[in-house]
Amino acid sequence: MTLRLERVSRHFSVGGETVRAVDDVSLQIERGELIALYGPSGSGKSTLLLIAAGLDVPDHGAVSWDGEPVPLRGRAADRWRRETLGVVLQQPQLVEGVPLHRSAGLRLEARGVRRSKARLDGVRALREVGLGNRLDHRPDQLSIGQRQRAAIARALTTDPELILADEPTGNLDSHTSGEIVDLLDRLAHQRERAVLIVTHDPQLAHRADRVLRLDDGRLAEVDTNLAPMP
Numbered sequence: 001m002t003l004r005l006e007r008v009s010r011h012f013s014v015g016g017e018t019v020r021a022v023d024d025v026s027l028q029i030e031r032g033e034l035i036a037l038y039g040p041s042g043s044g045k046s047t048l049l050l051i052a053a054g055l056d057v058p059d060h061g062a063v064s065w066d067g068e069p070v071p072l073r074g075r076a077a078d079r080w081r082r083e084t085l086g087v088v089l090q091q092p093q094l095v096e097g098v099p100l101h102r103s104a105g106l107r108l109e110a111r112g113v114r115r116s117k118a119r120l121d122g123v124r125a126l127r128e129v130g131l132g133n134r135l136d137h138r139p140d141q142l143s144i145g146q147r148q149r150a151a152i153a154r155a156l157t158t159d160p161e162l163i164l165a166d167e168p169t170g171n172l173d174s175h176t177s178g179e180i181v182d183l184l185d186r187l188a189h190q191r192e193r194a195v196l197i198v199t200h201d202p203q204l205a206h207r208a209d210r211v212l213r214l215d216d217g218r219l220a221e222v223d224t225n226l227a228p229m230p
Contacts, residue, residue: 001031001066001161001194002028002030002065002194003028003029003063003065003194003196004028004063005026005027005028005051005063006026006061006062006063007024008024008025008026008048008051008058008061008063009022009024009025009061009217010022010056010059020216021044022217023044023216023217024061027052029162029194031161031194032188032193033188033194033195033209033210034185034188034189034195035209035211035212036199036204036208036210036212037049037214039214039215043215044214045166045198046090046166049196051063053085054071054072054077054080057072082110082111083111084161084162086156086158086160086163086164087163088148088152088165088166089151089166090166090170090198092139092147093151094150095139097140098138099135099136099138100126100136100137100138100139101119101123101126103154104119104123105119105120106154108157111158122153125153125154125156126153128156129150129152129179130176131146145171145172145173145176147171148170149176152168152183160193161193162194163187163193163195163196164195164196164197165198166198167201168180169181169204178203181203184204185207188209
């Protein structure tokens with residue numbers, strides 16, 4: 001299965017000037033491939049990720065999954081995101097006031113999985129990201145890094161074919177960051193998922209099959225001998 005972006009552009013008007021956040025970008029991600037999208041802040045990486053997820057609409061170009069256009073609206077879009085896609089945004093969006101062991105399986109419940117099975121799988125995902133000792137904690141009782149890991153766990157509960165993550169190690173210490181990098185590597189290379197990561201983390205970039213650099217909306221493939229970006 002393949003995610004394909006074909007000549008995608010997304011421009012914004014800011015203060016009377018046109019900002020080319022994504023400018024005529026073509027990109028293909030195959031099943032079993034880990035791709036790191038690297039580049040300075042403000043280069044358009046997050047915008048490109050949202051377009052790939054069908055959460056933002058390009059001004060030009062097309063996005064497809066397994067040869068079919070990614071649905072952008074309505075029930076088809078909801079179904080595609082629920083059944084195929086796992087997204088981790090830069091700011092973790094958790095269910096406030098609800099313990100992790102209850103909230104982690106909500107995406108599965110939305111797919112019709114019975115509650116007991118959904119919660120069991122949610123707990124499994126939480127343990128996989130190192131939160132087995134925080135199952136009864138609410139989001140407000142977690143550190144920023146723990147919230148990020150909880151968001152990753154929630155995205156993984158449905159065992160998605162396509163995983164898109166925006167700075168998944170950005171708020172983590174080096175040890176936890178390494179664990180998340182190992183997890184993403186396993187998802188791509190052992191479970192054969194298509195994984196696209198927006199990152200400033202050279203550790204993650206070094207593990208990628210390909211590293212793509214986005215600058216002023218333009219995409220280029222680079223080597224993996226990278227230093228941290230500002």
